[in-house]
Amino acid sequence: MIRVRFAPSPTGFVHVGSLRTALYNFLFARHHGGVHILRVEDTDRTRYVDGAVENLLRTMEWVGITFDEGPTQGGEYGPYTQSERTELYRTHADTLVANVKAYRCFCTAERLDEVRKQMQAQGQPPMYDRHCRNLTTDEVKGKMDAGIPHVIRLRVPLGETITFNDLVRGDVSFESKTIDDQVLLKSDGFPTYHLANVVDDFHMKISHVIRGEEWLSSTPKHVLLYRAFGWEDSMPKFAHLPLLLNPDRSKLSKRQGDVAVEDFREKGYLPDALINFVALLGWNPSATEEIYSMNELISQFEIEKVNKAGAVFGKEKLDWMNSEYIRKKSPDELLEMVKPLVIARGYDVTDEYLKSVIVLMQERTRSILDFVDFSDYFFDAPKSFEEKSKLKNWTPEAKERLSELLPIFVAMTEWNHDSIEATIRSYAESKAISAGKLIHPLRLAVSGVGMGPGLFEMLALIGKNEVCERIQSALVNLV
């Protein structure tokens, strides 16, 4: 039975790297008809952020990643929040101590700092010097009776080579002498990631651990833990995902731009586009097709085809994908997303009108935000005019023609795409000029910019009175 888990710590927003990890776990589970589990790793009380779990749930729902077991839906192997399982970790840590696989360490933070500094000064990698590793039973008892705070550390065997198979990287080996006697249980009684992770993965019967590459170098510690517990036979398979990178190829970080899924949502990205884009960062089913629905991703996903090298999170392609998805949406679906933005800007329009705007703008939009940012002239007269277009189109001749055209517009009884086009073209013909000589200045006068949807449908939608007022106003105010 395939059982995988997404195990975030609730420390705030959801990083797009986490999103991809969650997605791959989800795709892998769904592809194989397995179980997708959400486990909240909140063992660091100092980093806990209020509301982070709720935010996480909301974000997963928004992108369409679902869970079969987790804090909200429960399940056979709960609880799924680590802070509710501390007793389990404690007894497991005690068992390791009893079996001489771990030991109690009474070193102070100051001493540890000191040791690390010394080792670094000697050009050694900073590791714990195993000072408490060989305390006698009596010494330990004495310190415990004296109430000296302590941690429990893993007794890493010396002189072994630890090899494990990674589904994306093949066999990976580490010398045990390079592995620190890792803290398993902190002095506050909470487990560290390593202990909690291994204990939970075992008890939750996790079959595959799919996580970011930053965990690769701590995997031997986990392997050692499985061995110490005698769980080697049920050790999960590991798959370490390539990192998502900044443009400078460092690990994707907040400092260099948006990394929170929430940021992308706010900037007008569609969840389908984000998912599609992120899915193809580090994995590719064919290389000829670029657009995949969630169901297609599920049916095509193969963990073995995940790449080894990190992938730069390049926004241009995401923008392109977003525009592709916007074009595929129905006006009604878009209306739902655009309407709140329009209301937030203080514009008051009917759904019918807004939907017409959406239809006209849909093909020229890269973000949902563009429906208000680049379409404001549908809701209000332009407050400024684009300089470049003005220079090119707002000539004395153009103004003269518009002033002649204005009364013709006013006199029109029918106001629609065809009648407007006919009027403009016949006027242009009567003056023996190209229609473009009219169209461009008109666009500028009415919209304030030099680009946009077809002029005739635009004028038809904005309405005769408003159009005439804007022409009038431009003739007076635009120099």
Place this chain on the structure above:
RNA sequence: GGCCCCUUCGACUAGUGGUUAGGUCACCACCCUUUCACGGUGGUUGCACGGGUUCGAAUCCCGUAGGGGUCACCA
């Protein structure tokens, strides 16, 4: 610095011994066109380097270089 991982166009990638090294984004040109966008056509740009192995290497091996990750009582 130790350890580990990685290396095909600017970016995402296909490619598993024989290809004119393919696709997508971006970029450029042209076409379409009332602008923009869409669409269409074409184009510039790449196997990090050096040695092997082989009739033949982007593909296999070994080095070098470069990049990244990790070395907490954080995950």
